[in-house]
Amino acid sequence: MANQLKFTDKAITELPTPANAARVEYADTDINGLRLRVSPKGVKTFCLLRRVKNGPMERITLGRFPDIKTEKARAEAQKLIGAIAGGANPAELRRAHRGEMTFAELFSDYLERHAKIKKRTWREDAQKYRDYLAKPLGKRQISSLGRQDLAAIHSNLTRDGHPILANRVKDLLSSVFGRAVKWGLLDTNPAKGIEDNTEISRDRFLKPGELPRLFAALAAEPNITFRDFFLMALLTGARRANVREMRWADIDFDSGEWRIPETKNGQPQDVPLVPEAVEILKMRRETVPQEVDFVFPSSRSDSKHGHMSGERRAWLRILDRAEIEDVRIHDLRRTMGSWQARTGASMIVIGKSLGHKSQQATAVYARLDLDPVRQSMEAATSAMLQAAGLKQPAEVTPIKEGNAKRKQG
Secondary structure: OOOOOOOHHHHOOOOOOOOOOOOEEEEEEEOOOOEEEOOOOOOOEEEEEEEOOOOOOEEEEEEEEEOOOOOHHHHHHHHHHHHHOOOOOHHHHHHHHOOOEEHHHHHHHHHHHHHHHHHOOHHHHHHHHHHHHHHHHHHOOOHOOOOHHHHHHHHHHHHHHHHHHHHHHHHHHHHHHHHHHHOOOOOOOOOOOOOOOOOOOOOOOOOOOHHHHHHHHOOOOOOOOHHHHHHHHHHOOOOOHHHOOOHHHHHEOOOOOOEOOOOOOOOOOEOOOHHHHHHHHHHHHHOOOOOOOOOEOOOOOOOOOOOOOHHHHHHHHHHHHOOOOOOOOOHHHHHHHHHHHHHOOOOOHHHHHHHOOOOHHHHHHHHHHHHHHHHHHHHHHHHHHHHOEEEEOOOOOOOOOOHHHHHHH
16 A cells, blocks of 8 residues: 655655665555655656546556656646546557656657757857757656756756856757747646846957967967968957858858858858958968868768868867967857947948848848948958967058959949
């Protein structure tokens, strides 16, 4: 006979492990039929005992504690009791419950049916799942996951000193469960209502005193591919992923332009190449085999994508050599924009050069050609190189009207 117990998370946590080899069963005093089994190894499992008129007693396993908490077990038990009262077969309900999708299965569907189709950053989603979600959530049935479970992940990452990452992981969870709702797998999104950590916009960029040390550290970098990659990221202001995926077919040496087929905002972008960037590309063209598509190819023959990877470790090595702190690879992009501002470029021109997408500037961007953008980037590059001690001060030669007309024609 089952022991009577008012089920609470605290009471269940404190239950002892059976002293002998027999399994011990407890009955909830609130929900008739809700049981908890405790194995000799201390495994605690919720289940529902229910009998259909003139039929045998059926046992439907709900899940293990604490993977499923008391409140969730009660809600699931009441739902099943209602279904049985409405004529559902407990054996079929048991089979359906056991066959319910786990979070790992849901995430796999999310990647294949949504992220890989709609998001260029799907690999980052996959990494977040592997690093932060697979272990606590992967084996859990999706109906067993509540806001409390997801909020705990957000709180743990925040407590460990990663408030921004905590927000991004929460956003991913919300997106995954939002898809589950759209696909009819759940009625509500358990990630809704979890409050974000306050985010302060990052404004870090390389300052005049840091540029000489950075360029010296880059010059000393033994891996030429990494060295050139970071220089191109700085001189183009492009996003890290776009530079990594740069292809020779998208570079026009005659016009000095790089065509990014698709940026983060889903649109193509034409990037002016300053003379220093063109020189780097010309030197790479002489060393990279002609049959290779990527400007920065992988050194591994078994690479899945064909382009380089592992730049983060190289960047940390360069920063250590340069004795510079708190600069991320993305800050190279911000550095180009900041130095454009220092040399007098307007916000519209800076936004155009960096491929920013805003409703207010869309109409202006559509009318703005690359000439003022190129001038602004060349001025910023010259100022950075002067600050680094690599170039003497010189006036930036404006693009002549005749050249502009020939280019348009």
